[in-house]
Amino acid sequence: MSDPEHQQTQALTKPALSEPQASALVESVFGLKVTKIQSLPSYDDQNFHVHVLRVGETDGHPLEYVLKVNNTESSKNSDLVEVQSHIMMFLRAEAFPTATVHPTKGGNLTSLMSIDSGSETKSYLVRLFTYLPGRPIAQVPVTPKLLYEVGKLAAQMDRSLEKFRHPKMSSLHRGDFIWNLRNVPLLENYIYALGQGKNRELVDQVLRRFKDEIVTKLSHFRECINHGDLNGYNILVEASGEASGDPAYRVSGVLDFEDMSQGYYVFELAITIMYMMMESKDSLAAGGHVLAGFESIIPLTAEERGALFVLVSSRFSQSLVMSAYTCLLYPENKDYLTITAKTGWKHLQNLLDAGQKAVEDVWFETAKSYTAVMS
Numbered sequence: 204m205s206d207p208e209h210q211q212t213q214a215l216t217k218p219a220l221s222e223p224q225a226s227a228l229v230e231s232v233f234g235l236k237v238t239k240i241q242s243l244p245s246y247d248d249q250n251f252h253v254h255v256l257r258v259g260e261t262d263g264h265p266l267e268y269v270l271k272v273n274n275t276e277s278s279k280n281s282d283l284v285e286v287q288s289h290i291m292m293f294l295r296a297e298a299f300p301t302a303t304v305h306p307t308k309g310g311n312l313t314s315l316m317s318i319d320s321g322s323e324t325k326s327y328l329v330r331l332f333t334y335l336p337g338r339p340i341a342q343v344p345v346t347p348k349l350l351y352e353v354g355k356l357a358a359q360m361d362r363s364l365e366k367f368r369h370p371k372m373s374s375l376h377r378g379d380f381i382w383n384l385r386n387v388p389l390l391e392n393y394i395y396a397l398g399q400g401k402n403r404e405l406v407d408q409v410l411r412r413f414k415d416e417i418v419t420k421l422s423h424f425r426e427c428i429n430h431g432d433l434n435g436y437n438i439l440v441e442a443s444g445e446a447s448g449d450p451a452y453r454v455s456g457v458l459d460f461e462d463m464s465q466g467y468y469v470f471e472l473a474i475t476i477m478y479m480m481m482e483s484k485d486s487l488a489a490g491g492h493v494l495a496g497f498e499s500i501i502p503l504t505a506e507e508r509g510a511l512f513v514l515v516s517s518r519f520s521q522s523l524v525m526s527a528y529t530c531l532l533y534p535e536n537k538d539y540l541t542i543t544a545k546t547g548w549k550h551l552q553n554l555l556d557a558g559q560k561a562v563e564d565v566w567f568e569t570a571k572s573y574t575a576v577m578s
Contacts, residue, residue: 216275217533218249218327220318225251225270228316233331234308235268247274247529248461252334267334268305277461278328281313283374287460288312288330290367290428297363299356300439300456302332335456341435343452345482347492349440351573352454354496357433357475360457361468362500364428375428377464381525382431384470385421387413387517396528405551409520412513421467423506429466432459434478469507472497473514477522480515486550487562490515491569498570511566512559519551 220228226237239254251270273284289312294301304312313328340349381389390410397403439456475497476490483489494511497503503511526544554562 216325217245217247218272218274218318218325220249220251220272222251224318225249225253225272228318228329229253229255229268229270229331232307232314232316232329233305235266235305235331240270243269248272248277249274253331269302269332269334271330271332273328273330273461275325275327278315278326280374281315281328282371283377284313284328284330286369286371286374287463289369290364290463291332291460293367294360294363294457299360299363300335300454301460302335302456302458305331305333335439335458337439337441337455339436340438340440340452340454341482343440343450345479345484345489346451347488349452349454350479350483350489350492351496351499353433353438353479354472354475354493355499356454356457356496357430357471357493358468358497358500360430361427361471367428375463375465380462380464382462382521383429383464383466384473384514384517384521385466387521388418390520390524393524393528396531397524402523402548405548405555406520406524408555409513409516409551413517416513417510417517420506420510423504424467424469424510425504425507426465427468427471429462429464429471429474430457430460431462431464431466431471431474433457433471433475435482467507468501469503469510469514472503473511474518476511477515477518480550481546486553487557487565488569490562491566494566495570495573499573508563508567512554512562516551516554519547519554523547523551 222240222242225242226240229235229237229240235253235255237253237255241252243250243252249272253268253270255266255268257266277284288304291301292303295303306312307314313330315326316329317324317326340353377383379389380386381393388410390406394403394406397406437458438454439458440452441455442450443453444451472494476493479493480486480489523544526547
């Protein structure tokens with residue numbers, strides 16, 4: 204990994220297209236007539252919600268898409284983007300609620316576009332996805348039933364992807380990809396963004412445990428392809444009727460496959476638990492419900508269960524450190540970048556204060572209660 208100054212130069216690559224530029228791009232590349240376009244919040248890529256006219260119609264309900272413009276760094280890795288696109292379509296064919304990719308006028312899934320950013324011309328990979336209706340899970344009351352469903356879905360996706368094949372699959376082995384849990388030690392290159400103080404001490408503690416307890420155990424974990432980012436804004440839900448007078452929800456969509464990489468089943472679970480803790484009133488108990496759903500499809504081994512606490516703590520650390528670091532690069536996007544940080548530090552502190560045994564007791568007993576009911 205290069206020095207932080209070099210990383211910062213590389214990281215300043217987020218696209219900055221105007222809505223008129225994005226609209227013109229949709230029409231020229233995909234041959235669709237845009238009737239409305241709106242920028243969507245994003246991390247380091249750029250997304251737009253696009254309404255287009257149906258073919259052969261001048262009125263009526265428009266079709267909806269999401270235009271994704273990859274940042275310049277990921278745009279250099281067209282093989283990886285191609286594989287991610289094919290994975291989305293594979294999962295859709297397997298009946299998962301993922302978007303499909305709308306082809307370009309030339310029949311391709313992606314197009315590399317040179318776009319004038321004002322001071323220079325940069326190249327970006329662009330894709331057009333079908334728009335998935337629904338509300339982010341972050342915007343609804345999260346119930347144990349919904350948490351169980353999310354955990355089950357995470358395991359089902361990983362299990363289905365065992366069958367996925369593509370000539371460029373090796374691109375998923377992303378050596379220094381900062382968001383793969385394997386690479387938690389690389390946070391040392393970014394941790395300066397926290398300054399000194401209590402938060403830095405928390406992350407240092409997690410990093411020490413990761414190096415001591417996880418790095419040596421990686422070979423004992425079962426490998427798979429990870430979605431790697433099942434957070435509260437990448438899981439969509441819709442109402443499924445009334446339950447006890449309150450709306451009940453079910454998962455209706457899975458978004459954002461940009462963080463996909465070769466990982467391990469227990470990584471997917473740890474990442475999902477961490478993000479669902481963020482969305483739950485009883486954050487500690489949430490992990491047990493997600494675990495139960497996951498283990499209904501893929502029961503963990505003893506080694507994987509033993510690593511779960513440190514892995515969840517590590518994902519909190521990844522998210523919080525990278526949020527602070529990215530805020531230094533894009534201060535104008537601070538509101539979006541600090542979504543996790545607003546409560547994440549408190550969650551990490553509570554997790555570490557409770558200690559591994561107490562947390563495992565809650566998670567494992569909760570998961571066990573589901574097994575008892577189903578047996």
